Amino acid sequence: MRKVVVTSSLTLDGVMQGPGRADEDVRGGFDRGGWALPYNDPVMGRVMGKGMSRTGALLLGRRTYEDFAAVWPDRKDNPFTEVLDNLQKYVASTTLTGPLPWMNSTLLEGDAADAVADLKEQPGPDLAILGSGKLIQSLRRRNLIDEYVLLIHPLVLGSGRRLFPDGGSPADLRLVDSVTTTTGVVIATYQAV
Numbered sequence: 001m002r003k004v005v006v007t008s009s010l011t012l013d014g015v016m017q018g019p020g021r022a023d024e025d026v027r028g029g030f031d032r033g034g035w036a037l038p039y040n041d042p043v044m045g046r047v048m049g050k051g052m053s054r055t056g057a058l059l060l061g062r063r064t065y066e067d068f069a070a071v072w073p074d075r076k077d078n079p080f081t082e083v084l085d086n087l088q089k090y091v092a093s094t095t096l097t098g099p100l101p102w103m104n105s106t107l108l109e110g111d112a113a114d115a116v117a118d119l120k121e122q123p124g125p126d127l128a129i130l131g132s133g134k135l136i137q138s139l140r141r142r143n144l145i146d147e148y149v150l151l152i153h154p155l156v157l158g159s160g161r162r163l164f165p166d167g168g169s170p171a172d173l174r175l176v177d178s179v180t181t182t183t184g185v186v187i188a189t190y191q192a193v
Contacts, residue, residue: 002120003146004059006129006136007051008163009036010152015160016133024067025161032157039153043181051149052083056125059116062093064131069102090119090127092135113142120144133161141169147191148173154184 009019018025018033025033060068068084075081089105092112100107108115116139119127129136129145139145150163173190180186 002056002122002124003126004116004120004129004139004144005051005055005126005147005149006145006163007048007149008131008136008151010150010163011035011155011157011160012152013156013158014162014164015157016131016163017160025063027161028159030160032160035155035157036151036153039155039181039183039185041182041185043179044151044183044185044187047179047187049079051128052080054126055087055128057088057090057119057127058084059090059092059119059127059129059132059135061132061135062091062096063134065089065091065093065096065100065102065105067131069100069105073102090115092116092132092138113138113144116144117142133163136163137165137168140171143192145171145192147176147189150188150190152186152188 008016010016017030019036020034022033072081072084085103087104089102090108091100091105092108092115096107098107112135116127136145172193174193175188176191177189178186
């Protein structure tokens with residue numbers, strides 16, 4: 001059975017909104033986008049590269065898919081574009097219609113949690129979620145997430161969308177690995193108990 005693995009950059013207060021760029025996600029007036037960039041280092045690159053090597057497909061919500069599809073195919077100065085282009089991408093959306101423009105992208109039909117439960121039953125490598133907070137919440141309610149790789153940044157923003165919002169479903173997790181980068185980011189891997 002395939003695992004669903006969430007990889008998410010977080011602040012100490014749990015914010016996951018807009019880590020990559022100032023304009024990445026300004027919902028709710030969020031003006032702290034790009035907060036994760038100063039913390040990148042070779043340790044993080046090595047750990048993320050290792051994680052990408054075991055990923056068989058991506059699971060993305062609509063917002064993350066549209067953002068990634070607008071940015072990544074045109075970036076050629078990094079080792080990730082080719083990997084992202086070639087990975088199968090499953091997209092959860094009730095508003096998009098196929099065919100989707102980014103190569104190897106498939107729109108999930110019907111209820112996203114039902115579709116992901118079916119994907120998990122198929123043989124193959126792990127399914128990775130990047131960003132996609134609403135999709136994560138939907139899958140958490142159905143206990144479909146097997147592992148979290150959390151890049152916990154030494155930063156408190158005080159506001160923004162959180163990975164684990166108030167009122168979300170509870171989960172028991174077990175720490176299975178941790179690495180600290182040279183910039184103080186703790187990369188903690190938790191498995192669902």
